[in-house]
Amino acid sequence: xxxxxxxxxxxxxxxxxxxxxxxxxxxxxxxxxxxxxxxxxxxxxxxxxxxxxxxxxxxxxxxxxxxxxxxxxxxxxxxxxxxxxxxxxxxxxxxxxxxxxxxxxxxxxxxxxxxxxxxxxxxxxxxxxxxxxxxxxxxxxxxxxxxxxxxxxxxxxxxxxxxxxxxxxxxxxxxxxxxxxxxxxxxxxxxxxxxxxxxxxxxxxxxxxxxxxxxxxxxxxxxxxxxxxxxxxxxxxxxxxxxxxxxxxxxxxxxxxxxxxxxxxxxxxxxxxxxxxxxxxxxxxxxxxxxxxxxxxxxxxxxxxxxxxxxxxxxxxxxxxxxxxxxxxxxxxxxxxxxxxxxxxxxxxxxxxxxxxxxxxxxxxxxxxxxxxxxxxxxxxxxxxxxxxxxxxxxxxxxxxxxxxxxxxxxxxxxxxxxxxxxxxxxxxxxxxxxxxxxxxxxxxxxxxxxxxxxxxxxxxxxxxxxxxxxxxxxxxxxxxxxxxxxxxxxxxxxxxxxxxxxxxxxxxxxxxxxxxxxxxxxxxxxxxxxxxxxxxxxxxxxxxxxxxxxxxxxxxxxxxxxxxxxxxxxxxxxxxxxxxxxxxxxxxxxxxxxxxxxxxxxxxxxxxxxxxxxxxxxxxxxxxxxxxxxxxxxxxxxxxxxxxxxxxxxxxxxxxxxxxxxxxxxxxxxxxxxxxxxxxxxxxxxxxxxxxxxxxxxxxxxxxxxxxxxxxxxxxx
Numbered sequence: 001x002x003x004x005x006x007x008x009x010x011x012x013x014x015x016x017x018x019x020x021x022x023x024x025x026x027x028x029x030x031x032x033x034x035x036x037x038x039x040x041x042x043x044x045x046x047x048x049x050x051x052x053x054x055x056x057x058x059x060x061x062x063x064x065x066x067x068x069x070x071x072x073x074x075x076x077x078x079x080x081x082x083x084x085x086x087x088x089x090x091x092x093x094x095x096x097x098x099x100x101x102x103x104x105x106x107x108x109x110x111x112x113x114x115x116x117x118x119x120x121x122x123x124x125x126x127x128x129x130x131x132x133x134x135x136x137x138x139x140x141x142x143x144x145x146x147x148x149x150x151x152x153x154x155x156x157x158x159x160x161x162x163x164x165x166x167x168x169x170x171x172x173x174x175x176x177x178x179x180x181x182x183x184x185x186x187x188x189x190x191x192x193x194x195x196x197x198x199x200x201x202x203x204x205x206x207x208x209x210x211x212x213x214x215x216x217x218x219x220x221x222x223x224x225x226x227x228x229x230x231x232x233x234x235x236x237x238x239x240x241x242x243x244x245x246x247x248x249x250x251x252x253x254x255x256x257x258x259x260x261x262x263x264x265x266x267x268x269x270x271x272x273x274x275x276x277x278x279x280x281x282x283x284x285x286x287x288x289x290x291x292x293x294x295x296x297x298x299x300x301x302x303x304x305x306x307x308x309x310x311x312x313x314x315x316x317x318x319x320x321x322x323x324x325x326x327x328x329x330x331x332x333x334x335x336x337x338x339x340x341x342x343x344x345x346x347x348x349x350x351x352x353x354x355x356x357x358x359x360x361x362x363x364x365x366x367x368x369x370x371x372x373x374x375x376x377x378x379x380x381x382x383x384x385x386x387x388x389x390x391x392x393x394x395x396x397x398x399x400x401x402x403x404x405x406x407x408x409x410x411x412x413x414x415x416x417x418x419x420x421x422x423x424x425x426x427x428x429x430x431x432x433x434x435x436x437x438x439x440x441x442x443x444x445x446x447x448x449x450x451x452x453x454x455x456x457x458x459x460x461x462x463x464x465x466x467x468x469x470x471x472x473x474x475x476x477x478x479x480x481x482x483x484x485x486x487x488x489x490x491x492x493x494x495x496x497x498x499x500x501x502x503x504x505x506x507x508x509x510x511x512x513x514x515x516x517x518x519x520x521x522x523x524x525x526x527x528x529x530x531x532x533x534x535x536x537x538x539x540x541x542x543x544x545x546x547x548x549x550x551x552x553x554x555x556x557x558x559x560x561x562x563x564x565x566x567x568x569x570x571x572x573x574x575x576x577x578x579x580x581x582x583x584x585x586x587x588x589x590x591x592x593x594x595x596x597x598x599x600x601x602x603x604x605x606x607x608x609x610x611x612x613x614x615x616x617x618x619x620x621x622x623x624x625x626x627x628x629x630x631x632x633x634x635x636x637x638x639x640x641x642x643x644x645x646x647x648x649x650x651x652x653x654x655x656x657x658x659x660x661x662x663x664x665x666x667x668x669x670x671x672x673x674x675x676x677x678x679x680x681x682x683x684x685x686x687x688x689x690x691x692x693x694x695x696x697x698x699x700x701x702x703x704x705x706x707x708x709x710x711x712x713x714x715x716x717x718x
Contacts, residue, residue: 425467470497523568
């Protein structure tokens with residue numbers, strides 16, 4: 001039964017393994033004892049039926065005649081390949097017996113019966129059927145399936161003719177274009193467009209090499225994938241490995257992007273002059289088509305290691321593909337421009353560097369909401385005061401536009417100025433309330449809404465004094481001698497938001513060595529589908545369960561504490577009162593191939609001098625090498641490695657200052673090594689994450705240090 005014929009694994013009469021399944025189908029049909037069936041001896045067959053049988057046996061496509069009321073099976077070699085192990089036992093037997101397991105399922109017997117009883121043909125354009133090639137190797141193929149009534153010489157319907165036509169590769173490619181378009185619709189950046197395009201083109205065209213190029217002002221950016229590359233899930237989270245090409249590059253894909261003229265070679269050495277490795281040297285057929293876009297120039301190239309005739313249908317398919325890619329690339333270029341401007345505005349109003357204090361470790365994190373094109377009003381700040389204390393603040397000015405960001409900048413600057421003259425939290429928020437009220441009156445609006453929580457950390461008294469203007473209360477994480485920890489919200493009256501003329505009350509709580517303070521915006525805990533209390537409980541549980549009180553790790557934990565996407569910005573600020581001062585050092589990493597090796601030597605020497613346990617050194621060196629390599633590959637600019645060693649943990653961060661580029665002639669091995677590198681970091685570290693900065697990004701990891709290790713504690717170094 002076509003469409004269900006491959007579901008029975010046990011053959012009725014198995015074919016010897018060395019015999020192709022369909023090699024003897026015609027001979028078996030002609031030699032079958034038909035006299036014992038309702039069809040009768042061959043020499044008495046109806047002429048019209050005999051003619052149909054002759055057509056079936058000679059046909060180059062899978063065909064089968066289901067004869068009479070019992071639907072006796074007669075078929076050819078190609079159909080035998082489809083039914084696999086059921087051949088040759090299926091010849092001359094009723095279809096209901098051969099396909100007993102599926103005969104009465106939907107779309108099986110009912111379709112054949114209707115064609116036979118009513119004389120109505122049936123057509124199914126896409127039927128995915130199992131197919132068995134030589135030696136019984138199973139696979140799948142897509143067929144167009146047709147059932148037609150067969151009449152004898154008297155005009156009576158004598159059976160049903162089934163024809164299977166395997167759908168060609170180009171047809172399947174056309175059918176997959178809709179999936180490709182849907183995948184491109186979900187892309188935001190050019191990295192996303194390149195990743196989706198390369199994956200689709202390599203698979204859909206069954207190509208040996210695919211490359212993609214887009215303009216970068218005076219130069220070009222290219223990226224490629226080749227058949228057989230080992231890629232895992234972690235690789236898909238990383239940006240593609242872009243390479244730069246000069247403006248006048250002779251590479252066919254660049255030349256096509258530059259000129260807008262398609263390039264097609266069916267057999268030759270199209271990449272001989274521009275080959276970068278053996279993959280390029282083996283390419284014999286290549287098609288490069290320019291993107292069709294008014295604001296971006298680029299091209300897509302498909303290559304094969306064997307001669308390949310580019311048919312008209314295939315060229316039309318390529319044209320449709322590059323049309324989709326061009327539209328997606330244009331959207332992505334606009335998004336990246338808007339997104340970059342908004343985020344630069346947002347981050348330029350946030351502190352680029354937080355204070356460095358011997359006994360206080362400080363970290364912050366800001367993530368934009370769902371719409372990354374808009375600047376938001378969330379902000380944080382930390383600064384030292386003339387009294388020697390530390391002022392910490394986190395706030396939220398309502399809105400997601402340039403005006404909200406500008407107001408946020410005004411509030412943040414005013415808060416710092418007020419705190420430097422009078423650091424009492426209630427006095428600072430009182431002054432801010434008057435400022436916001438004045439700004440609202442000036443703008444003629446009552447919709448200027450801002451919330452702030454401000455704290456003053458006094459190390460001498462080991463306490464923190466807090467006041468809030470409509471903002472969620474901070475969390476304080478306190479560690480226990482047994483290594484466990486608790487996290488509780490400060491019992492802090494929220495007070496009215498700024499600008500309403502209210503007064504904020506202050507609360508002072510202990511902040512002793514080993515404690516950590518966490519301030520956060522409502523985007524951390526608010527989700528549409530659950531209550532605010534559930535989000536607050538989830539955050540407290542996540543912070544209490546963190547591996548350490550390190551502020552950078554706590555920021556990462558807090559940002560991911562409540563599952564699901566948020567439509568608001570996320571801002572987090574954490575401060576740890578360290579048990580002992582930490583040691584720190586940094587290294588500037590040049591953008592050159594030897595940089596990862598130099599980092600490994602430097603880090604090993606530094607940690608050895610600090611008497612860090614060998615197992616921690618080994619894991620840290622491996623992870624740092626991977627992060628340094630990734631930073632250089634993705635940004636192409638100099639990077640900075642920073643290490644911070646406390647009694648409890650080793651923190652390593654690698655920061656870059658760019659978003660695109662290539663290390664000059666760096667040996668990058670394979671893409672898969674990058675994915676495995678991230679897997680190693682997840683395995684070897686106790687926590688890791690990424691933090692966006694004003695310029696570039698920072699990737700960090702933390703490894704806990706076994707207790708009571710010598711050489712930990714003391715002044716800073718490096």
